[in-house]
Amino acid sequence: MDKVELLKQQAGIAACKYVNSGMKVGLGTGSTVKYTVIELGRMISEEGMEIVGVPTSLATQKLATEVGIPLVELSDCTHLDIVIDGADEFDPEFNLIKGGGAALLREKIVAQEAKAMVVVADHRKQVDTLGAFPLPIEITPFSFEATIRQLSRLLDCRVNCRMSGDNPVITDNGNYIADAHCGPNLSNPRNTEMEVLKIAGVVQVGLFNEMCDAVILANSDGVELLVNQNGRLAE
Ligand code: 5RP
Numbered sequence: 001m002d003k004v005e006l007l008k009q010q011a012g013i014a015a016c017k018y019v020n021s022g023m024k025v026g027l028g029t030g031s032t033v034k035y036t037v038i039e040l041g042r043m044i045s046e047e048g049m050e051i052v053g054v055p056t057s058l059a060t061q062k063l064a065t066e067v068g069i070p071l072v073e074l075s076d077c078t079h080l081d082i083v084i085d086g087a088d089e090f091d092p093e094f095n096l097i098k099g100g101g102a103a104l105l106r107e108k109i110v111a112q113e114a115k116a117m118v119v120v121a122d123h124r125k126q127v128d129t130l131g132a133f134p135l136p137i138e139i140t141p142f143s144f145e146a147t148i149r150q151l152s153r154l155l156d157c158r159v160n161c162r163m164s165g166d167n168p169v170i171t172d173n174g175n176y177i178a179d180a181h182c183g184p185n186l187s188n189p190r191n192t193e194m195e196v197l198k199i200a201g202v203v204q205v206g207l208f209n210e211m212c213d214a215v216i217l218a219n220s221d222g223v224e225l226l227v228n229q230n231g232r233l234a235e
Pocket of ligand 1: 028029030031032033085086087088097098099100101102103104107
């Protein structure tokens with residue numbers, strides 16, 4: 001396992017300390033939180049922990065099933081105790097860019113139902129200002145070129161339709177992803193989120209503002225817990 005992979009694994013496993021028997025747990029998507037899902041499966045089979053999970057993508061649904069996490073529909077839950085997920089970037093106020101794995105819509109729906117959100121990340125995701133990572137925006141396939149033009153005008157940057165070979169990437173919800181190359185200048189992500197959501201054709205934007213309560217951050221010195229002092233896990 002290479003160095004970055006090891007950091008992802010450390011962060012992913014460390015997040016499991018927030019999960020206790022009886023909890024309803026939102027299961028994020030990506031190569032870091034994958035390790036959380038695998039560890040939760042181990043805790044169920046080896047330690048008898050009893051939880052149910054709500055996956056944020058078809059990929060996570062498949063993995064969670066493989067490792068033996070009982071799954072339920074979000075609509076059947078009155079709430080979730082916690083969601084654990086990855087991020088593409090987080091800023092000092094714990095605002096996030098997500099959607100690198102094209103799962104942002106389900107991730108946001110699940111996160112807004114959770115009593116707490118814990119992000120697992122390696123040090124490359126920590127930034128002063130969001131935006132170096134192209135901002136993922138889920139858009140409708142209908143007239144997507146027009147929606148992309150609107151986004152490009154609004155954000156004043158290049159916006160690409162995410163491709164897989166010659167075809168647009170299709171999300172679990174049957175939509176496309178536009179990636180906005182804003183640059184590291186999203187200093188008011190709340191405003192950007194609001195403005196982007198006003199455009200017809202936009203389904204959801206990968207800015208997760210005021211949702212994240214803590215980041216479990218892995219770097220070469222080990223795993224660090226960063227708690228959002230304005231969040232729900234602050235003492
Ligand atoms: C998927 C996401 C992921 O959580 C994000 O892209 C981080 O993934 P990784 O841990 O693989 O870097 O938002 O839509």
